[in-house]
Amino acid sequence: MARIVCTFALPAEAADLLRPLGEVAGPDGWRGELADAEALVCVLTDRVDAELLAVAPNLRIVANAVAGYEHVDREACRARGVVVTNTPDVLTDATADVAFALILGTLRGVSSAERSLRGGGFGGWRFDGYLGADLAGRTLGIYGMGRIGQAVARRAAPFGMRVIYHSRSRLDPSAEAETGARWVAWDELLSSSDVLSLHAPLTPDTRHVLDRNALRRMRRGAFLINTARGPLVDEAALVDALRDGHLAGAGLDVYERDPVVHPGLLELPNVMLLPHIGSATTETRHRMAMLAARNVEAVLSGQPPLTPVS
Numbered sequence: 001m002a003r004i005v006c007t008f009a010l011p012a013e014a015a016d017l018l019r020p021l022g023e024v025a026g027p028d029g030w031r032g033e034l035a036d037a038e039a040l041v042c043v044l045t046d047r048v049d050a051e052l053l054a055v056a057p058n059l060r061i062v063a064n065a066v067a068g069y070e071h072v073d074r075e076a077c078r079a080r081g082v083v084v085t086n087t088p089d090v091l092t093d094a095t096a097d098v099a100f101a102l103i104l105g106t107l108r109g110v111s112s113a114e115r116s117l118r119g120g121g122f123g124g125w126r127f128d129g130y131l132g133a134d135l136a137g138r139t140l141g142i143y144g145m146g147r148i149g150q151a152v153a154r155r156a157a158p159f160g161m162r163v164i165y166h167s168r169s170r171l172d173p174s175a176e177a178e179t180g181a182r183w184v185a186w187d188e189l190l191s192s193s194d195v196l197s198l199h200a201p202l203t204p205d206t207r208h209v210l211d212r213n214a215l216r217r218m219r220r221g222a223f224l225i226n227t228a229r230g231p232l233v234d235e236a237a238l239v240d241a242l243r244d245g246h247l248a249g250a251g252l253d254v255y256e257r258d259p260v261v262h263p264g265l266l267e268l269p270n271v272m273l274l275p276h277i278g279s280a281t282t283e284t285r286h287r288m289a290m291l292a293a294r295n296v297e298a299v300l301s302g303q304p305p306l307t308p309v310s
């Protein structure tokens with residue numbers, strides 16, 4: 001019987017799917033279970049590198065129960081013939097919802113208004129109290145127009161926002177029409193977006209794509225939203241741009257040194273901070289676990305994986 005090692009507590013239905021295939025070990029002491037493991041089910045906080053592969057000589061699949069896979073050394077897996085899979089699609093809506101919650105929350109100052117009320121600062125309605133910014137009439141810029149970027153674009157139209165995007169590849173005309181989004185060059189995305197929302201994966205090309213220089217080229221008074229990966233943004237430069245008022249606010253679900261949050265961000269009132277909850281709904285996490293389990297089932301039964309990482 002195969003040994004399947006899981007680094008986190010699998011939902012019951014996913015564990016039930018795996019049990020007929022082999023003995024499911026973990027999450028406690030999962031590293032010690034790798035010696036005869038044929039499958040590893042893991043998440044983004046588990047580093048899968050050559051060192052880990054060396055102690056798992058029988059491994060056939062690394063089934064990520066998340067969409068991102070920058071924590072997996074794919075070259076080392078390829079060299080060892082280990083299949084790598086992820087869970088695209090099933091978390092698109094949940095993550096787009098959180099991006100939109102951050103857009104709404106940041107433009108309307110929801111977090112700081114609530115903090116004020118809880119701190120006894122609400123002294124009654126005032127004409128000039130708690131003023132935020134309208135979404136309607138503003139331009140939403142999307143960087144990375146994959147599934148999640150497109151889902152965010154679809155949510156923006158009913159709020160009266162114009163949508164522009166920049167992506168490695170351009171959508172076909174019917175998808176552009178359906179999402180209501182117009183492709184623009186990177187420079188135009190920076191200079192024309194009132195709200196810039198990031199939806200690109202973390203790769204060597206996208207690390208610090210919003211460095212100090214790019215942040216300065218953003219429109220004065222714009223808002224930055226990041227539900228993708230923290231290292232897309234130079235966080236120290238972001239703090240400076242927020243402090244000196246070049247940017248009006250930021251809504252973040254991910255951090256450059258996740259889970260450590262830059263202390264400057266914690267001090268700023270015009271920033272809404274979430275603890276990486278993009279895909280955190282019960283239904284979505286269930287779908288993510290089931291898809292990871294189905295990938296393991298496919299590979300251990302000699303079938304092609306459902307969602308291999310290319």
Ligand code: DGY
Pocket residue numbers: 044065066067068069091276277278279280
């Ligand atoms: C992912 O799947 O990569 C997400 O960041 C988890 O929420």
